[in-house]
Amino acid sequence: MNALTTIGNAATRSLATMFPGFFVGAKHNTYRDFGYPETLTFDLLYKMYLRNGIAHAMVNKTILKTWESMPYLLEKERDGSENGTKKETALEREIRVRFDDLRFWARLADADRMALVGGYAGVLLSFRDNGRWQDPVDRVPGGLDGIAKIIPAWAGQLEVSEWDTDPQSETYGEPKMYQFNEANVETGKANNRQMLVHPDRVVIWSRDETVHSDSMLEPGYNDLMTLEKISGAGGEGFWKNAKSAPVLEVDKEAKIADMAKAMGVAQTDIADKMNEQVADWQKGFDQLLMLQGMSAKTLGVTLPSPEHFWAAPLQGAAASVPIPVKILVGNQIGERASTEDANEWAQTNMSRRANEVVPIIMAMVKRFVRFGILPTGKDWYLDWADLTEASMGEKIERADKMADVNQKMKDSGEVVFTSEEIRFAVGYEPLSEADKFRDDPNDDAIDALPPPSDPAEDAA
Incomplete structure (x- = not known):
């Protein structure tokens, strides 16, 4: 490589740095240029869920539709009727009553919501087996009464503390122990309770039943940030126009000493005095503004109509779920969500039930059978009302x-x-x-x- 080629390459790199996108080899870093975080942490996702109305609706409307009704655990699959009459077995009634006492389904719905935000959530199972949280579970006496409590946990509270790294082990690559911290995920304040939890006492609630799943908010996170920018910039612009603080322009022939003398302050304090006078004038306390040798002007902010800028990121955020825009934000211009949108949304959540929620619940049921909480020899079946059924x-x-x-x-x-x-x-x-x-x-x-x-x- 000769000296001329070296100089040419160096010049190209310099121009690419100065004018990205116009020269070969230049790349446009959208994350840096538009202020998007390159790595999404649990704290960022959790704050977006708490503070952004669209993100909050994306998560909560999905949960409310998926858990529109509560399921029933049956001993076997059937149409729910025998000889034309509804019939519930004694065991099914016992399960229903015990699960109601534990608020079992509501706790699982909470875990489902947490998993949509953080990518995964934990369901801690408190058993009356005289064992510690870090101990494995053999048998739980008392049947259904052996379940003491169901505790949902955020991803920010439950982490893997030890992995199985033995290649010969059947559980290779799976967690051997979890670390649970009861710190408030919003404030980060701990209550001095941190404990190890054995995998037998934890059910990981996520799309793939691991701690490696992605958050629902991640694909649309950039669009959600764009919505915040549009909303915040619009609000700030209207605020500045409403505030209408005057801009004081000093005439070139104005005598600062005479102005200070008229105001009764030292020449060095004239700026502070003018600030006080403008503040009092804005509050309406004074009827006049002393402007000896000055002229007052206002700087108005011209705001374009935000609807067109708002629509594109809103559609992108809705498509990332996916959820129809009319269902996400409610009625628009007096129109109700169309029947097609409602049917599509019901089918989306039915698919989510079948592929994500029901398998996790049935895996938990199998664990209850293994621990002796539920009897063996049953073809357990989850009966859940069809979301696509006509009213x-x-x-x-x-x-x-x-x-x-x-x-x-x-x-x-x-x-x-x-x-x-x-x-x-x-x-x-x-x-x-x-x-x-x-x-x-x-x-x-x-x-x-x-x-x-x-x-x-x-x-x-």
Whole structure:
């Protein structure tokens, strides 16, 4: 390489530094130029969730929809009815009552919310087995009463303290021990309670059931920051226009000494006196502003309409979840979220239930079986209301249309929909034979019944 080539390369690097994006080899660092953090920590994600309304809605609306109803743990999969009547086994009722006492499902919903923010969360299982938190669990006496408490924990409170590094171990690469710190994740103030927790007493709640999962807020974090900039800049601009502090321009022929003498202060204190006078004038205490040799002007801030700048990052943040924009921010311009958006959002959360939430719950159920809390030999099944199922009003409207079709086809003698099909459309069980007999006023068996007795003949 000759000297001329070396000088040319050096000049190119210098120009690339001075004018990034216009020369070969130059790169545009969007994180640095736009003020985005290159690495997202739990503290950044947690603060974004607490202080940004869109981020808060992204997380909470997902949780509220996913956990719109609470599931039921059943001994086996079935349609929920036997012989046309709803039936709950004694064991299922015992589980339901005990889980209600523990607020079991609400605690799991809290852990789900924490995991969306921090990437993962922990569900600490407090058992009445006389063991310490750092001890493994063998058997828990007392069945369901052996569960003492369910404790959700943020990612900032629960970390892996020891990994299994033995290549010959079946749990190679998995945590051998966790460190739990009850410090307040917002203030960081500890309450002097830090303890080791064995993996038997911890359920990791995340998309892949590990501590390596990503936060829901991470893909849209830059868009959320952009929304904060637009909102903050707009608010600051309106504030400056409303404040309208005057700018004092001193005439070139003004005599500072005479101005100080008129104000009754030393020449060195004239700036402080003018600040006090402007402050009092803005508060409305004084009716005049002494401007000997000065002229007062205001600097207005011209604000463009923020809607167009707001829409792009809002759509990007919504797409990162994904959640329809109308559902994320509520009604817009008097319009309700469309039926298509609502159906898509319900299907998204049904998929999230099936692929993320239900597997974690069933893994916890298997652990309860292994510890003796739940009996073995059962095909445990989680019954959860379908989010895509039509509402009762929609079902009745559908049944009304079916009955209307039957009415229109009456003259042809053809029955398009049977009564059983209409009942099924509303969600009702088919009528049993006894019900049909009881509800049919024209049944011949009614005529065979003995007539009612005459009170006068009975008295005679």
